[in-house]
Amino acid sequence: MTTYSLLILPGDGIGPEVMAEVRKVIGWFQTNRGLSFDVSEDLVGGAAYDKCGKPLADETMAKAQSVDAVLLGAVGGPKYDNLDFSVKPERGLLRLRKEMDLFANLRPAQCFDALADFSSLKREVVAGLDILIVRELTSGVYFGEPRGISADDTPGNEGGRVGVNTQRYTSGEIRRVARSAFELARKRNNRVCSMEKANVMESGILWREEVQWVHDNEYPDVELSHMYADNGAMQLVRNPRQFDVIVTDNLFGDILSDAAAMLTGSLGMLPSASLGAPMANGRPKALYEPVHGSAPDIAGQGKANPIACILSFAMCLRYSFGLGAEADMLEKAVEKVLADGVRTGDLMGAEGGKPVSTTEMGDHVLTAL
């Protein structure tokens, strides 16, 4: 029997609470579906900093490189706001992304029918929304050199400083994430929209040209369009259902995928997968995490919605282990729980009613399974 190795990094804030529910789901699949998981757990973010002065220990990094998949909760919190840049909680997550070379970040923005009324957008604009944002995750302005803050005395800035970051993309970096987007589009509605600012940035021109090249040479059957990222932000608000797959760079992907997530009204519901190149066993390097953050304001109170984290595990079953049937099963269980009207606090609307706790929501999912 295959044993799948998982490294769980609950992280900060509500991370440990929501991850505890994922552990229950993992247990369910072991007991009831005969799957075998080898689960280890470690620290990331502020939790790691508190213990060892770094947001990710080298041993944890090595472990992440050796497992089949990493499951991450969330990182960050006000307690760490004044830490030096190099040891901020976020650096732990960024190091994982970079050293595991997880270049394709898949962020589905899906509107669950039972929750369509939670969106700040009109129901008719978002009902049935199902788009997939593929964000480049290991390059661009997040990682480009030179970077930093230094003294600067140019005229108008006497005695001042200058802050620099570098947006940098190679053909190879653009082509590989474009391929991911085209592959995913083929399994969906076969349409890709690529977003950049080619009217202002040369790196955006290269982005556009390389995506077009991959299309023309390798995926001519997929429909490709290009859009400036500012217009993309507008179109996401105006009529998000016009999109199928969106492919964009690290920084635009950060902003646009958060806007898209919020459209659905279901931020506590949205999972993500970050995938790299295939390992020796054929599985891609992979990290799964909810789109929401560490929500320090509600941490430790049993109020957090564990569904985004549970659905991230569904993505893990599908993308890391090829267990599509099991992933479907888990997603259907979540849908059923929602259709039954079970709601955590973040999903309580005007209807009122009593919210369930984090663990109760996890239990409902198990029951539905």
Added chain:
Amino acid sequence: MTTYSLLILPGDGIGPEVMAEVRKVIGWFQTNRGLSFDVSEDLVGGAAYDKCGKPLADETMAKAQSVDAVLLGAVGGPKYDNLDFSVKPERGLLRLRKEMDLFANLRPAQCFDALADFSSLKREVVAGLDILIVRELTSGVYFGEPRGISADDTPGNEGGRVGVNTQRYTSGEIRRVARSAFELARKRNNRVCSMEKANVMESGILWREEVQWVHDNEYPDVELSHMYADNGAMQLVRNPRQFDVIVTDNLFGDILSDAAAMLTGSLGMLPSASLGAPMANGRPKALYEPVHGSAPDIAGQGKANPIACILSFAMCLRYSFGLGAEADMLEKAVEKVLADGVRTGDLMGAEGGKPVSTTEMGDHVLTAL
């Protein structure tokens, strides 16, 4: 009597059509309010390229530097999509912004009561919305060096290219736009929210620190908060009315202000002002333009909504000439026309009815004046 000098640059697409209506409004103020304007006109964008092979002639640039205010329509169009980067229509606009040093771009996102149902957002989320985005306009990744595309043979990219842009901000650049935001907030609801990605970019850390410095030393009476730009995009979608003034950099400002504009459902209605340092006569260097683009699909058909361009002229009256009463008068006239149910095609909803043309809309505004 003071004579105000204006340079009109209609530009491309619907630019000339909407600007023709502004000319009528200028004429009205000359005839009926005893104001004196010295108006000249010239080319920018694709129109300038067609005539002289450059998107902005040096003589036009010199004229822009010498007048009290520039009124611009819009630039760009598919006809120019394959031009070399250095002569694209957008470069004309960017040259004006840079050489006139128009560092503060004011983009109000206002939801007109008569149009609240046009938004893709629920009426209760956007009704009465009135926020002001102050976008830094002359620095950041739009202008930072080094930039460009070159050959690159690093491993994984053999035979490929690399595209580079540089995000660069000095203390002085950040402080001056922060001051604009605080000044404007004092005349509104006294709250400023600054947005960056200080968790990922050092230039964002400098941004946050310098905005805080200006606050603490010069505007301690104004309420200041900081938000990561991805969360900002979310919050704009979730609950935009939480904001008063938002201050952010050139690229985030581009994306976030377009998203904010679309929230209002009134893209054809939104003006903008780009302001620089005071000239010898005490007036700021200034350029006014609608937020919408050149809309090539409807150009030349008399369908465009001239209101954004007309309201940009109202901003000109207020910010360049201190004619607040006249600006109010023009804004009220526009509100009256809308309340009366007059609509261009872009504002036609389910109610149906017959849209008015660009010139008819202009006439209605004159009548209301």
